[in-house]
Amino acid sequence: MNILERKDIVEIWKGIVAGFIAKPPLHPEEYEIRLTSGTSGNEPILIVRRHEPLHWNALRRVQCSGSMGVRLQHLLNALVDEPDVPTRIWALDGSDIQEEMGPLMEDYAPDGIRGSCSMILRAAGHIPAKTRAAVSSAVFGGEQVTPALRQAAERAFPNAKLQTVYRAIEVGSISEEPCGHLPFGHNHPAAGFGMNVHDPDKQGVGDILVSVALSETTFIENYRTGDLGRAVTGPCVCGKEEVFEIVGRRGQDYVKLSGATLRREEWDRVADALRLYNDYRVEASKVVLNGKVQGKVLLRIFRRDGAGTEALAQEIADKVAKTAFVTPTRTYSELVATGLLAPLKVEFSTTPFLRGKKEVKIVEK
Amino acid sequence: MKAAQDIQSFVERVRAHDTEFYRDHWGTAQAFGELPPVSREDFRRVPLSKRRYKNGKAMVKVIRDANGPFLSEWAADDIREELYSVPSKRPMVYLSNAHESLEKGAWCRLNGMPSLVGEREPEVAAIEAERFRIDSLITDSTNLPKLRSYLEGRKEKLATISVLDTTFDIPTLRTFDAFAHTVRLVLALPEVGAFAESTPDAYPRFRVMPNCIVEQNGQALVTKLSDLVTPVIRYRFECAEPLECTV
Structure with a gap:
């Protein structure tokens, strides 16, 4: 099997970006540009991706992410998707998280909070208990949610449904929005994504490989995301058959x-x-x-x-x-x-x- | 300036709204020129939920100064109408305040352009700018100098650099004339949006933007004749030096 690694994706994205610049699409506004962090020690990748709609029913959202690109994506989700839904969003900045945020958050009255679990918990320390109790949905992504973090999140948002999503900036949202029936940490693959678990061990855990269209003309097969996961057997109550669980990072470098x-x-x-x-x-x-x-x-x-x-x-x-x-x-x-x-x-x-x-x-x- | 009748009818519409913020603030004053000015202190004192004049898709941002923070909400339609920059193929937003950066990133999207908001670290932002081959820049006085090395390394001039701020260091800004065909100085406040523009050569003469009124009778006041989430009517702002605002 030919497996694509990060270095292969770097080159593929360079070609896509060059194509975008040379021949812009008819609706360039539908594209968002961002740079991957490069924290894995690899060269950062510039991504030019068509806007991905988000189907999340929170109306007063708080987004917690250190990346400006991720924040912008969620801001545009709130401002552009589902035109008739009056969605508001506060894309939290690290500088917002301080004692004086409490009254502002009380005034804003969020019903959904999303992003990195660590940042969400840092913010929760400055949100009044009553305001936190009114949050009905907390969605975590971007980092592994350990049992300790999950317990802290359950305490911070006692009435929220806690869920995870799985995405890699270089390929997009690999999981679809949580269906509401899966256990914490389990997800369905998003439409358009093919997923394989490569070289699984006795517990069924192996490298996550994804296949997806990166652009209108570029399809990649068997890209190793760098995460370890396993396929979960048995259909979900929602009717979908494919379920996966991410269990950690390959090699933990x-x-x-x-x-x-x-x-x-x-x-x-x-x-x-x-x-x-x-x-x-x-x-x-x-x-x-x-x-x-x-x-x-x-x-x-x-x-x-x-x-x-x-x-x-x-x-x-x-x-x-x-x-x-x-x-x-x-x-x-x-x-x-x-x-x-x-x-x-x-x-x-x-x-x-x-x-x-x-x-x-x-x-x- | 807009016809006095238009201005007065705008004021009456705001006064008649269910939200009481301006009605309470104005009391019995009727004519536009007699309305008591509002300031940041009023916005800070009254929670956003008590000065919200419309509901819809919107972003909420924190505005902070030495006296503390307050919330400002901007509807998607209102962001689109702002004149932060001019159309270009590949703009990049690089502002010192994260909320402002995101809002201007959304402005690009809502005005038919791809949206790129530079990450905070200048080295990373420079990589983004270089790889995306940006053709215009939306920035402020704080962040523009951080991209000097990148700009010096470019082979071609940018079409436009729009500097959004309330104070402009003209000698420094003039040194960026070499990097763009046009350097725009845009007088803007986070809670007001853009309301006047100039160039380093024309400074301190500013041209007031459409639908905006700037009064300078001992104090600087700005009004935007737009149905914003929190309307801006005779809003007091401070500038480092006197500006000559013309229509």
Whole structure:
């Protein structure tokens, strides 16, 4: 089977964009342009995609996303789709999330909130309980929703139906809007998407491959999104037969965590630069403290010389935190100062780490 | 200026509306020139739900200054009618405020153009601009200088750079004349929209946009003769230096 990887998609999109510029479509306003984040360590991709309508029945929406492109898409969904429906939207900016947002949100009275679970929970900390209780729909996308985050979301929005959607910017909305009958984390493929689970293990978990038209003239087959998932057997109550569940990220060469991105290559660089340990594993998790999401990172290290005192662990933690960049411009310790991350913790492993086929070094717990 | 009769009938329509914001604010004053001005403080004091004059598809944005935040709502139809920029094939919006950026991105869409809103980091925005081969830019005084390197590297001039703001550093803006056939200075406020325009050469003379009235009798007031979600009638605004607004 010929599997398309990210680098293949980069080239395909360059061709589509060049075609758009050379010969604009009849209705260029129907196209939205955005750049993928490039946080996975790959070259960012410029996407020129025809506007995707969104069928979400929330009338007073709050959109939570760090990406301007994603926010714009949802703004246009509210302003353009279903012309007769009086949809309002507040595309939340990070700078909006502060104490004084509470009365404004009370006045706005949202009934639906959508986006990154971490950002939604950060906002929830500043929304009055009565206003949160009136939210009937919360839809999460853009990051894996761990059990801890889900529980926090259930507490924050006690009367909301919690659902997930699955999309990759470079190919669009892979899942259709939640039908309302599926368990949390399960979805139906969107119309036009072919989905396969490649090389599944005993639990049926394998690489998600998608086939879809990227433009009017370009169809891609078997693109590896980088996520792991499984096909769920049995038809849904809604009548649709295909159901899938996303369970994580392949290889986990990066983890997004509370405003930080832990990239394998950066942690490799730090290990090489400091030479304080011979091998390492990073375990990232999210915790909710006083209603705020905070990222926690445990760096497990192996030293061939067997040294492993508490003082040495602290020394290594300090040096790594000051050296490792977790955003394009900020180090781990700088994000600790903002409260987004907890102080780095270092633990010694007395035995070498097992090296699997994919040699996973960064995982989200 | 619009015929006095049109202005007065607009005022009467707002006064007769179920929403009481302006009626309460105006009290017994009748003639347009006698209406007490409104200001940001009034918008901040009265919740959006109490100064909403129409319902429909709309975006809500937060406007914040040193005195605190308030909400402003803009209907899709009203965003479309603004004169933020001029038509082009591949515009990019790059403003320092995220809400304003999104609104202008929607403006592009609603006016028949593809919509590209630059990401916050200048390096990323420059990549977007370069790869999409933009032909015009909608920006502000804060963000325009951040794209200087990108603009210096371009082989062709942009058709237009529209600078949306209330203060304009003319010596700095003149240095961008080399990068565009036209640099437009657009007097605009987030809660008002655009209401006058100029160029670095004509500054501080501004041409008032259609359907807008600017009064400058000791205080600067703007009125938009449009049925906005929260209408703008004799709205007080501050400019760093006196402007010469002409119709």
